[in-house]
Amino acid sequence: xTSIKKLELKVQELLSLLExxxxxxxxxxxxxxxxxxxxxxxxxVGAEAGTLWVLNKDDEKIEAVAAYGPSSEAILNIKxxxxxxxxxxxxxxxxxxxxxxxADNLDWANxxxxxxxxxxxxxxxxxxxxxxxxxxxxxxxxxxxxxxFSEQDIALAVALANQSALALHNSQMYDELYRMFLSMIRTLxxxxxxxxxxxxxxxxxxxxxxxxxxxxxxxxxxxxEELYKAALLHDIGKIGIPDDILRKPGRxxxxxxxxxxQHTIIGADILSNMEPKSSMMDAIQTARSHHExxxxxxxxxxxxxxxxxxxxxxxxxxxxxxxMTTARSYSQGLSLEEGAKELERCKQTLFDxxxxxxxxxxxxxxxxxxxxxxGETGREIMHESI
Numbered sequence: 001x002t003s004i005k006k007l008e009l010k011v012q013e014l015l016s017l018l019e020x021x022x023x024x025x026x027x028x029x030x031x032x033x034x035x036x037x038x039x040x041x042x043x044x045v046g047a048e049a050g051t052l053w054v055l056n057k058d059d060e061k062i063e064a065v066a067a068y069g070p071s072s073e074a075i076l077n078i079k080x081x082x083x084x085x086x087x088x089x090x091x092x093x094x095x096x097x098x099x100x101x102x103a104d105n106l107d108w109a110n111x112x113x114x115x116x117x118x119x120x121x122x123x124x125x126x127x128x129x130x131x132x133x134x135x136x137x138x139x140x141x142x143x144x145x146x147x148x149f150s151e152q153d154i155a156l157a158v159a160l161a162n163q164s165a166l167a168l169h170n171s172q173m174y175d176e177l178y179r180m181f182l183s184m185i186r187t188l189x190x191x192x193x194x195x196x197x198x199x200x201x202x203x204x205x206x207x208x209x210x211x212x213x214x215x216x217x218x219x220x221x222x223x224x225e226e227l228y229k230a231a232l233l234h235d236i237g238k239i240g241i242p243d244d245i246l247r248k249p250g251r252x253x254x255x256x257x258x259x260x261x262q263h264t265i266i267g268a269d270i271l272s273n274m275e276p277k278s279s280m281m282d283a284i285q286t287a288r289s290h291h292e293x294x295x296x297x298x299x300x301x302x303x304x305x306x307x308x309x310x311x312x313x314x315x316x317x318x319x320x321x322x323x324m325t326t327a328r329s330y331s332q333g334l335s336l337e338e339g340a341k342e343l344e345r346c347k348q349t350l351f352d353x354x355x356x357x358x359x360x361x362x363x364x365x366x367x368x369x370x371x372x373x374x375g376e377t378g379r380e381i382m383h384e385s386i
Contacts, residue, residue, distance in 0.1 A: 048142035071116035085109030209318035237267025
């Protein structure tokens with residue numbers, strides 16, 4: 001079995017696992033899980049404020065990933081050593097902590113209060129654990145209406161923490177699977193690009209440009225993720241193009257170009273065989289239609305205008321720009337400024353005007369120094385360890 005075929009099978013395997021995990025927890029987005037766990041605990045126990053801390057095993061730090069109450073924004077993203085403070089003690093020991101007066105507790109790390117301006121008086125700290133694995137801890141601060149938390153409050157917090165830890169565990173598992181899935185797709189794209197020395201990194205660049213455009217157009221994070229996946233796979237059909245055509249050093253004949261055009265159909269066919277198909281629809285459409293043109297002169301279906309799927313229109317602009325500005329054996333490639341002029345010249349006829357304008361605005365914004373441009377991507381897809 002070829003390495004490409006093995007990668008395809010692995011991608012499909014991970015895709016099926018991701019779909020399964022989606023159904024395990026209705027609040028699969030990590031930020032939603034964190035906030036929902038915290039709000040549930042604060043309301044049930046009647047606390048003035050609360051902080052959810054997650055243990056990051058990579059850097060051995062505890063990070064505040066959700067906060068509720070006064071000065072909550074100042075608490076977010078604070079990091080402590082895994083053994084630091086009352087929260088560190090709860091995580092390291094796996095035992096809950098009920099503190100009536102934090103000022104008298106030797107483990108109290110008051111730098112969190114100093115950072116936020118909040119005054120903590122009493123506290124419950126409950127570890128979030130699945131079986132014997134501690135994932136983090138939840139702190140409930142200052143009992144409302146009465147001076148101290150009770151034993152009943154801590155019993156309630158422990159019961160809720162046991163259920164909340166499962167939701168957190170499911171979300172972390174999903175997040176790990178998603179990063180692994182994207183890693184496999186990126187690897188597959190790199191293997192494909194490596195067949196032609198002149199297109200090394202092409203799929204990555206097209207995916208990056210597509211994400212920038214999506215951000216400029218105001219696309220939400222979930223749609224941006226789907227676009228990124230589709231852009232990475234847009235040329236997967238080139239698997240089926242013979243090397244002597246794909247890697248030909250000179251210009252292609254009309255017959256050879258006809259073979260190249262088939263990569264859109266081959267790619268859509270390959271992706272349509274991945275299950276569950278519903279999760280690959282955007283990638284299928286993008287692989288098939290990224291060479292369609294607004295005036296109907298594209299291929300393979302001669303689609304026109306908005307009948308071309310939006311993702312395909314975005315990837316079409318990014319793909320054309322990268323192709324124009326990449327050196328070939330028979331061409332040095334255009335400068336970025338010249339490539340931008342070509343997009344401007346061909347908008348409305350070949351490319352979606354709104355998409356071209358968004359991309360040109362990005363190029364102007366970074367003064368054509370695209371290596372220095374840092375387009376935000378919602379879930380920071382570009383910067384995940386994938």
